[in-house]
Amino acid sequence: QLRQNYYANICPNVESIVRNAVTAKLQQTSVTVPGTLRLFFHDCFVNGCDASVIVASTASNTAEKDNSINLSLAGDGFDTVIKAKAAVDAIEQCRNKVSCADILAMAARDVISLSGGPSYAVELGRLDGLSSTSASVDGKLPLPTFNLNQLTAIFAANGISQTDMIALSAAHTVGFSHCDKFSNRIYDFGGQAGSIDPSLNRTYATQLQIQCPRNVDPTIAVPLDPVSPRAFDNQYYLNLQQRMGLLSSDQVLAEDTRSRPTVNNWALNSVAFNQAFVAAITNLGRVGVKTNPSEGNIRRDCAVLN
Ligand code: HEM
Numbered sequence: 309q310l311r312q313n314y315y316a317n318i319c320p321n322v323e324s325i326v327r328n329a330v331t332a333k334l335q336q337t338s339v340t341v342p343g344t345l346r347l348f349f350h351d352c353f354v355n356g357c358d359a360s361v362i363v364a365s366t367a368s369n370t371a372e373k374d375n376s377i378n379l380s381l382a383g384d385g386f387d388t389v390i391k392a393k394a395a396v397d398a399i400e401q402c403r404n405k406v407s408c409a410d411i412l413a414m415a416a417r418d419v420i421s422l423s424g425g426p427s428y429a430v431e432l433g434r435l436d437g438l439s440s441t442s443a444s445v446d447g448k449l450p451l452p453t454f455n456l457n458q459l460t461a462i463f464a465a466n467g468i469s470q471t472d473m474i475a476l477s478a479a480h481t482v483g484f485s486h487c488d489k490f491s492n493r494i495y496d497f498g499g500q501a502g503s504i505d506p507s508l509n510r511t512y513a514t515q516l517q518i519q520c521p522r523n524v525d526p527t528i529a530v531p532l533d534p535v536s537p538r539a540f541d542n543q544y545y546l547n548l549q550q551r552m553g554l555l556s557s558d559q560v561l562a563e564d565t566r567s568r569p570t571v572n573n574w575a576l577n578s579v580a581f582n583q584a585f586v587a588a589i590t591n592l593g594r595v596g597v598k599t600n601p602s603e604g605n606i607r608r609d610c611a612v613l614n
């Protein structure tokens with residue numbers, strides 16, 4: 309139902325308007341890249357790709373963004389969409405004609421290519437959702453402690469294959485994680501005093517213990533990809549081969565014999581990885597999309613339901 313060039317007659321320059329806004333935002337802060345990419349994922353897995361994650365809470369409604377799992381979404385991701393929407397709406401012909409969900413899909417595409425990843429044509433035509441509740445997020449997003457079966461199942465629930473899940477996990481080639489998401493791996497692993505997760509590289513574990521001491525300030529975050537934290541590349545898989553996946557859900561992809569061959573292939577072949585990633589994020593962008601006016605609309609303010 310979605311298609312490329314959906315806005316060709318409605319707002320012909322929408323893609324360059326969004327790209328320029330994203331580029332300007334990226335010049336202000338590099339967090340724009342991971343912030344926008346993770347926002348797209350957290351949107352699509354809850355109520356489909358409908359910008360429900362961007363809606364702000366009101367006196368009578370606690371929105372998705374205030375669910376505990378979304379509290380670590382970077383404010384700069386939201387700001388990227390708000391700024392791109394303002395740039396689109398500054399053009400008379402485009403005003404209130406482009407959905408926030410599509411702007412987020414375009415911005416996600418743009419931050420990937422602007423940080424060295426593949427460029428691809430993005431499918432458009434999503435409507436913005438009509439609701440956003442914190443309760444609707446519960447159980448819909450993967451946890452960093454998930455094993456391969458749990459990861460595969462939660463992606464399958466969104467119609468996304470295990471191969472696509474392995475490709476999409478490479479989004480962790482950029483951005484940061486707070487210490488609490490992996491502290492169980494570096495301190496008293498398995499409840500055993502002084503124990504470290506055996507699937508974690510020892511040298512890396514020591515570095516992490518220094519960056520994340522016990523009782524660390526909860527605002528401290530460390531790069532998900534310690535080798536090339538700002539480049540969108542296949543370094544993620546090379547890290548996994550070195551047991552330098554930061555989250556347990558990252559490292560499990562190289563530890564489980566069912567996913568390991570794919571990890572090894574994409575560590576070796578960045579062209580094949582880029583191809584797989586484009587296919588996978590295109591599938592992610594199709595999850596639960598609303599195209600019928602009875603199920604959505606085009607929000608005037610991305611943070612407020614019309
Ligand atoms: C496979 C299951 C996944 C799990 C368990 C997972 C979990 C996490 C966790 C725990 C963090 C750290 C949050 C924090 O402490 O601030 C994180 C960060 C991130 N995730 Fe995922 N994630 C998964 C898949 C994805 C996917 C599919 C994408 C996008 C396509 C994605 C994009 C990101 C990005 C870009 C960051 C860095 C955010 C930032 O620096 O602001 N993740 N993820």
Ligand SMILES: [Ca+2]
Pocket residue numbers: 350351352353354355356357358359360361437
């Ligand atoms: Ca959503």
